[in-house]
Amino acid sequence: QPWPSRGSEPWAPSRSAARAEGSSMVAGQDENGQVARPGDAATIDMRSDTVTQPTEPMRQAMATAEVGDDVFGDDPTVQALEKHVAELLGKEAGLFVTSGTMGNLLAVGVHCSGRGEEVICGKDSHTFFYEQGGASSLMGVVLNTLPNQPDGTLDLDEVRKAIKPDDPHFAKARLLILENTQNKMGGKVLHADYIAKASALCKDVGMLLHIDGARLWNAAVKLGCSPRELVKDADTATVCLSKGLGAPVGSVLTGPAEFIRRARRLRKALGGGMRQAGVLAAAGLYAVQHNVQRLKEDHDNAHRLAEGLAALGLHVVTPETNIVFFDADNAPQLVAKVREAGARVLCTDGKRRCRAVANLHVTKSD
Numbered sequence: 001q002p003w004p005s006r007g008s009e010p011w012a013p014s015r016s017a018a019r020a021e022g023s024s025m026v027a028g029q030d031e032n033g034q035v036a037r038p039g040d041a042a043t044i045d046m047r048s049d050t051v052t053q054p055t056e057p058m059r060q061a062m063a064t065a066e067v068g069d070d071v072f073g074d075d076p077t078v079q080a081l082e083k084h085v086a087e088l089l090g091k092e093a094g095l096f097v098t099s100g101t102m103g104n105l106l107a108v109g110v111h112c113s114g115r116g117e118e119v120i121c122g123k124d125s126h127t128f129f130y131e132q133g134g135a136s137s138l139m140g141v142v143l144n145t146l147p148n149q150p151d152g153t154l155d156l157d158e159v160r161k162a163i164k165p166d167d168p169h170f171a172k173a174r175l176l177i178l179e180n181t182q183n184k185m186g187g188k189v190l191h192a193d194y195i196a197k198a199s200a201l202c203k204d205v206g207m208l209l210h211i212d213g214a215r216l217w218n219a220a221v222k223l224g225c226s227p228r229e230l231v232k233d234a235d236t237a238t239v240c241l242s243k244g245l246g247a248p249v250g251s252v253l254t255g256p257a258e259f260i261r262r263a264r265r266l267r268k269a270l271g272g273g274m275r276q277a278g279v280l281a282a283a284g285l286y287a288v289q290h291n292v293q294r295l296k297e298d299h300d301n302a303h304r305l306a307e308g309l310a311a312l313g314l315h316v317v318t319p320e321t322n323i324v325f326f327d328a329d330n331a332p333q334l335v336a337k338v339r340e341a342g343a344r345v346l347c348t349d350g351k352r353r354c355r356a357v358a359n360l361h362v363t364k365s366d
Contacts, residue, residue: 044343044366046305049215049243049298049322049359058246058286065282069275070096071268077278081285082252088288089237090228091254095263096281100214101131102272103238103253104177105138106263107210111175111236114140118171120162122148124184126212127177138270142171152182153194156201163205176202179212180230181219187302187323189219192229199233211237214251218244218321221295235259244295244322245287246360249280291360298322298358301366305356322358 045051054062068074082094097103104127108119119135121127123145127135135141144162146154154176164170178198180190195211202209211234213219213227220227231237236255241247253263267273274280302319309326310316317325328334331347331354338345343366345356 043339044362046356046358046362047344047346049357052246052360054248054283055246055360057290058283061282061286062279065278067276067278070277071273071275075276075278075281077285078274078281081281081288084285085239085252085288086254088227089231089239089254091231091237092257093260094252094254095260095267096274096277096284097238097251097253097267098249098272098274099242100126100212100238100240100251101134102267102270103251104131104210104212105134105270106253106266107177107236107238107255108135108141108175109139109266110259110262111208111210112139112141113174116171117174118142118144118164119175119177120144120146120154120159120173120207121177122146122154122179122182124148124182125177125179126183126214127179129184141174144171144173148182148185150185150188152179152185152188152190154178154198156197159198160201160205163207173205173207175208175210177210177212178234179214181215181222181321181323183214183323186317186325187215187218187319187321189222189320190230191223192225192232195230196233208235209233210235213237214240215243215321217292218295218299221292222299222321241284241287244298244359245284245291247280247283247287250284252284294360295322297364298360298362301358301362301364302356304364305358324356324358326354326356327352328354 065077067077070078078096082096086092086094097106119141121143128143128145135143146158146162149155159176163173176198178190178195182188199209211231213231216227216230216239219230236259238251238253241250299321302322302324306316306319306324315327331352332350335345335347335354345354348355
């Protein structure tokens with residue numbers, strides 16, 4: 001089986017205890033030894049799957065982590081995390097970074113020589129939409145965007161057409177970035193056969209393939225496969241630890257050993273060299289070893305929420321994983337009323353589109 005056995009691990013805080021105790025449990029624990037949900041204990045926070053706080057077992061792992069100076073290569077817990085995630089993804093090596101944004105930026109910076117090269121990605125991709133154009137402003141690389149299809153993919157025929165001739169007038173396409181799951185399209189899952197076709201295209205035209213796998217764990221659980229099946233045809237991939245897995249911070253960039261060596265050097269230039277980072281890596285290691293299988297609960301809760309919203313007459317994008325998009329008139333006002341009622345969601349466009357994300361601190365009863 002691709003994941004460790006779940007066993008009897010307590011996964012989410014008890015909601016009944018949190019509400020019974022009210023805000024007094026915000027900094028404490030419930031009867032299962034779990035850390036109460038963040039903020040007001042009575043609030044159901046579905047703005048993102050990044051809002052969770054470490055559970056008590058994760059905090060214990062952090063408190064007892066063996067650490068060293070990672071810039072000198074002396075932190076055994078960081079090394080254990082990097083090795084473990086690289087093995088899960090079938091890659092030679094891994095690099096612990098502060099965020100998926102940094103991981104993607106490093107991938108661009110290492111794969112591309114800089115000025116005059118181009119990255120092809122979706123116009124709704126995280127790399128283009130949510131990373132402040134860092135590939136251009138910091139790495140000197142052009143982002144050439146294509147429309148994401150409703151299923152989150154890029155039309156590979158359109159990708160091929162977007163590649164410019166080898167001519168001094170044009171930026172040279174060097175890298176294709178695909179996002180799995182695709183956030184802005186509603187957590188859509190990219191299947192292994194599609195990624196294989198994208199990889200074959202890249203090889204045919206002399207490009208490289210990077211997978212932004214911020215929620216790759218969700219995709220693997222949804223498809224019932226190991227994550228390596230979803231990145232085996234990619235040159236490099238990032239995975240996030242602080243979304244559905246519940247770690248407080250961090251991602252891991254994976255790829256060939258020489259690529260990771262160069263990425264480690266570039267990470268230092270970006271201010272990403274951390275010292276006794278094993279305290280953070282321990283949380284990520286615990287998350288990967290214990291919190292993957294339970295993502296199915298988030299997917300089930302997202303479907304349950306979507307069905308309820310649809311029953312209220314709202315237009316809902318059917319979720320595949322843990323992200324629910326729905327439309328409502330005067331969405332900002334709705335978000336405010338929902339917060340008054342004890343829950344938090346996002347209005348993503350300031351007008352109609354709302355997002356709710358099932359996460360570690362949200363239960364079936366919520």
